[in-house]
Amino acid sequence: MKKFFHSSAAKIIVLLLAVLLVCTLYLSYKTYGNWAFALELRGKKLLAFIFVGVAAAFSTISFQTMTQNHFLTPNILGLDSLYVFIQTLLFFILGGQQLLGKETIGTFLINVLLMVAASIVLSRFLLRKGSNDLFLLLMIGIILGTFFNSISTFLQVVMDPNEYDLLQGKLFASFGNVNSQHLMIAGVLITLLVGFLWMKSATLDVLHLGNDQATSLGVDVPRFQFILLTVISGLIGLSTALVGPVTFLGFIVANMSYQLMGTYRHRDLFLGGSLLSILLLVFGQFLVEQVFQLNTTLSIVIEFGGGLYFVGKIISERKQRG
Structure with a gap:
C-alpha cells in the first residue's frame, strides 16, 4: 500500500482529484443560482485553460527532452516575439478597430501558420546532421526573437496612440475574451498534436538517453x-494565437512534474504536467477574480511567479554543482 501511494499512478489520481475540486469551485463559486450564465461565461474560460495547459505541458516536456536541457522552453525559438510582430504589423497596416471588428477563423489560422512556418523553415535548414545544429537553431531563434522585438517596438513607437492602446490588449495573455469558434478549432488541432506526442512517448523515452544512444x-x-x-x-502557435503569450507556464509545470513524478517516462510526465498546468491556471484565475477582484491578470501572476521560480532553480542548480 505504501508503495502504491508513492507511485506515479497515485500521484496522477491525487492531481486529478485536485483539478476536479478546483474546477468545481471555479464554476460554482458565487453563482447566486445563475448556473446557466456562470457555465456559459466560466465554461469557455475553463476550456481555454485545459487546452492551453495541456499544450504547454506536452510541448515544453518534449522540447526539453529534445534539447536535453530543463531550462529551455519552446518560446526560445522566438514564437512569442513573432506573434507580437505579426499583431503589431497587422494593427499598423490595417488599423486596430477594423482588425478587431473582423476577427475571423482565417485570421486566427494565419497567425498559427505563420508561426509554425517560421519554425519549420528554421528546422528544415538547420536540423540536418550532428547535435550542434540543434543549438545553432536555438541561437538563431534568440537572434530572430530580438530582431522581431526591435521591429515591433519601432512600429509601436510610431503608431497612433489609440491603435497602440488597442494593440496592448492583444499582446498580453487573456482568457476572458476567447473567441468560441477559435476555441473549438484550436481544441481539435491541439488534441490531434497532443495525441501524436502521446503515441511517440516511447521514442521520447529513448531520446532522453541522448542522441547517440537513440541512434x-x-x-x-x-x-x-x-x-x-x-x-x-x-x-x-495555437495556444499563443488563442490567448496570447504565456512564456513561463510550460517551464513551471515541466520542472514541477519532473520533481513530483520522479520518473522520466513521458506518459507519466505528460499526464502530471497537464494536470499541474490546468490546476495552476484555474486556481490562479480563481484568485485573480475572487481575491484580487480583477486588479491584476493571470498572465502577470504567471510571469511573475515563473520568473521567481526560474531564478530559484538557477540558484539551486548552482548550489548543487558547487
Missing part, C-alpha cells in the same frame, strides 16, 4: 527532431 537503438534522430519541432511549434 544506436534505431531512432532516426534528425528526422524525429524535425517532426517534433513542427508539432511543438504547432502547439505553441
